[in-house]
Amino acid sequence: MIRVAGLSAGYGDRQVLENIGFDIFPGEILTIVGTSGCGKTTLLKNLIGLAAPARGSIRYWGREITGLDDEALNRLRRKIGVSFQSNALFNSISVAENVALPLRESRAVDQEIIPVISRMKLSLVGLGDTAHLMPDSLSGGMKKRVAFARAVALDPEIVFFDEPSSGLDPVTAAGLDRLIRRLRDLLEITAVVVTHDLASIRAIADRVLMLAEGRIVFLGGLEEADRSADPVVRAFFDRGRERK
Amino acid sequence: MTKKTGIDSAGGSEPITLRGTLSLSEGRELLETVKERIRAGAKEIQIDLAGLDGIDSPGAATLIQAWRLARQKGGRLRLSGARGKTAAFLELIRESFPPPAPPLRPSRNPLAGLGEKGLVALAEIRAAGRLVVEAVYWSFIAPLEGRGLRWKSLIGEIDEMGFKAIGIVALINFLLGVVVAMLSAAQLRLFGVQILVASLVVIGFARELAALMTGIVVSARSGAAITAELAAMTVFEEVDALKSMGQNVSRFLIAPKFLAIIVCLPLLTAIGFVTGVAGGFALGIFSLGFTFNRWWEQTLEAVTTGDLLQGFIKSLVFAVIIVVVGCHHGLRVKGGPRAIGQATTRAVVQDIFLIIVADLVFASLFYFLA
Ligand SMILES: Nc1ncnc2c1ncn2[C@@H]1O[C@H](COP(=O)(O)OP(=O)(O)OP(=O)(O)O)[C@@H](O)[C@H]1O
Ligand SMILES: [Mg+2]
Numbered sequence: 001m002i003r004v005a006g007l008s009a010g011y012g013d014r015q016v017l018e019n020i021g022f023d024i025f026p027g028e029i030l031t032i033v034g035t036s037g038c039g040k041t042t043l044l045k046n047l048i049g050l051a052a053p054a055r056g057s058i059r060y061w062g063r064e065i066t067g068l069d070d071e072a073l074n075r076l077r078r079k080i081g082v083s084f085q086s087n088a089l090f091n092s093i094s095v096a097e098n099v100a101l102p103l104r105e106s107r108a109v110d111q112e113i114i115p116v117i118s119r120m121k122l123s124l125v126g127l128g129d130t131a132h133l134m135p136d137s138l139s140g141g142m143k144k145r146v147a148f149a150r151a152v153a154l155d156p157e158i159v160f161f162d163e164p165s166s167g168l169d170p171v172t173a174a175g176l177d178r179l180i181r182r183l184r185d186l187l188e189i190t191a192v193v194v195t196h197d198l199a200s201i202r203a204i205a206d207r208v209l210m211l212a213e214g215r216i217v218f219l220g221g222l223e224e225a226d227r228s229a230d231p232v233v234r235a236f237f238d239r240g241r242e243r244k
Numbered sequence: 245m246t247k248k249t250g251i252d253s254a255g256g257s258e259p260i261t262l263r264g265t266l267s268l269s270e271g272r273e274l275l276e277t278v279k280e281r282i283r284a285g286a287k288e289i290q291i292d293l294a295g296l297d298g299i300d301s302p303g304a305a306t307l308i309q310a311w312r313l314a315r316q317k318g319g320r321l322r323l324s325g326a327r328g329k330t331a332a333f334l335e336l337i338r339e340s341f342p343p344p345a346p347p348l349r350p351s352r353n354p355l356a357g358l359g360e361k362g363l364v365a366l367a368e369i370r371a372a373g374r375l376v377v378e379a380v381y382w383s384f385i386a387p388l389e390g391r392g393l394r395w396k397s398l399i400g401e402i403d404e405m406g407f408k409a410i411g412i413v414a415l416i417n418f419l420l421g422v423v424v425a426m427l428s429a430a431q432l433r434l435f436g437v438q439i440l441v442a443s444l445v446v447i448g449f450a451r452e453l454a455a456l457m458t459g460i461v462v463s464a465r466s467g468a469a470i471t472a473e474l475a476a477m478t479v480f481e482e483v484d485a486l487k488s489m490g491q492n493v494s495r496f497l498i499a500p501k502f503l504a505i506i507v508c509l510p511l512l513t514a515i516g517f518v519t520g521v522a523g524g525f526a527l528g529i530f531s532l533g534f535t536f537n538r539w540w541e542q543t544l545e546a547v548t549t550g551d552l553l554q555g556f557i558k559s560l561v562f563a564v565i566i567v568v569v570g571c572h573h574g575l576r577v578k579g580g581p582r583a584i585g586q587a588t589t590r591a592v593v594q595d596i597f598l599i600i601v602a603d604l605v606f607a608s609l610f611y612f613l614a
Contacts, residue, residue, distance in 0.1 A: 091579075091582045108268075108302075109268055109305070110272070113271075113302060113306060113309055116305040116309055116340075117304075117305045119340045119344055120301060120304060120308065120337045120340040121301070123340035124336060124337060128340055128344070131344050132344070134579075135580065136579040136583070137579070153301075155300050155301045155302075182332070185332075186329050186332055186336070187300070
């Protein structure tokens with residue numbers, strides 16, 4: 001579905017990612033893990049065309065997206081949902097309007113059912129009765145969930161989540177994990193989830209991509225990760241096991 | 245295999261059967277059918293979803309619309325036979341079938357609102373009063389008791405509020421001086437006493453115009469900046485962080501600004517006074533044809549120490565207004581980034597209003613006492 005090859009990216013002179021290559025398969029949940037600052041958000045921004053890579057290629061359904069103009073990128077982005085690390089909710093409009101925004105922009109559905117869809121997505125994340133509130137008045141975890149609802153507003157084919165469960169209590173985080181799985185199962189969404197949360201990874205990941213020092217140090221299933229002898233991988237996956 | 249909504253004939257109580265996928269276009273058709281049935285007086289509408297093997301959000305939204313429509317007209321809409329993924333999806337969104345409850349708003353009686361506003365205003369005045377006391381304590385008394393002033397930030401603030409404002413303050417007062425001189429020259433020409441323009445300009449600027457113009461310029465520059473900075477610090481929890489580290493907010497944030505503006509505004513006003521009078525000079529010499537000495541004599545003759553003192557006192561009061569209003573609005577901001585802009589606007593408007601009111605109080609004091 002997405003094929004990344006030879007991708008190098010960074011900010012100005014500062015190279016963050018070096019020669020990255022991997023595939024994302026339809027219907028899978030791929031988690032991207034790695035220590036803070038290793039470039040997960042950078043990878044995500046390159047994947048959705050918000051940043052142009054220095055080198056390399058990114059193909060969606062066989063089509064190269066690096067170097068596309070804005071209009072072509074926007075057409076592609078209609079099939080993509082993104083929930084940003086900082087939520088990126090608009091504080092000047094209500095929660096319901098935030099979720100409705102992509103629907104209004106895309107003009108894909110009738111005006112009168114936009115509020116219905118918006119509320120439907122909010123109830124998906126368990127926030128059906130906060131529609132009229134302003135984002136300012138929500139807790140951190142609730143904002144995360146609104147961002148989540150907005151990301152799936154357009155029934156995207158692939159959704160990128162940048163740390164969906166950071167700052168959430170384990171119960172809510174588990175609820176979101178279940179939701180990601182359910183959306184994948186029901187709507188056949190492909191999900192790319194950046195996360196630090198080991199419990200979350202064990203709950204949802206079909207495959208794990210691990211970044212360190214700008215390179216992929218591991219890519220594979222969970223069992224494979226548990227068997228891996230690489231010290232970097234071990235350091236991540238063995239956390240919490242030392243205390244028997 | 246049909247991929248369309250199957251709709252049975254007009255038979256009133258027969259179920260509507262759906263086949264294939266329910267998406268936006270099928271949903272529209274479904275909605276029309278349901279509306280038709282309701283118009284025909286049907287109270288009980290069945291939708292059979294057994295033939296459905298896929299549904300997307302717009303499709304589901306039309307189902308919800310239809311369900312609500314039936315309810316609204318006093319009827320019922322039953323969904324039956326959903327299988328597999330469709331059933332699971334509908335289960336997931338079940339909560340959103342009923343229309344959202346209207347947001348709770350306490351009922352309001354306008355008179356109660358008035359009383360409430362009065363209380364709020366009172367509380368604001370009290371809070372502002374406390375702010376003045378705290379600021380005075382941390383600016384003047386605490387340093388005397390040997391508890392440190394934050395010199396570095398004081399100097400930074402003086403640079404920001406004072407030095408950087410000199411240019412604009414001088415320019416605006418100079419231009420105003422020219423304008424006032426032109427206005428009065430046109431009138432005084434009728435009586436042949438254009439030399440009195442010099443008196444008018446110097447008295448006007450000493451008592452009134454320099455302090456007022458400078459106050460307004462500084463409130464727009466520094467008053468707004470104070471509010472924006474403190475509001476941002478409040479919103480992004482920096483103020484809370486300070487408090488949690490045991491720092492005194494008044495000492496840390498307010499005292500340097502308070503001192504800085506109390507030093508700067510009178511000095512800026514003095515600069516404004518000089519440049520305003522210079523504006524009058526420019527007109528008198530270059531347009532009205534007086535000599536420098538003649539204009540200078542007239543100016544010196546007209547102005548008294550009392551006039552200068554009046555301007556000085558005003559500028560001190562304006563300084564206190566600007567810093568207190570600025571800090572007050574900055575620190576009591578609630579909500580997210582948007583609140584920062586709102587607080588800033590409110591602070592500047594209130595600054596200018598209070599400056600004019602204070603000016604009026606002064607003017608009447610001097611008018612009726614003198
Ligand atoms: N706008 C930017 N300009 C310059 N450098 C940046 C910028 N954004 C991020 N970086 C740098 O790129 C590197 C990777 O940042 P990135 O945000 O991708 O990390 P991350 O893996 O998402 O970390 P975290 O888990 O903390 O979110 C960091 O070292 C950071 O300093
Ligand atoms: Mg990140």
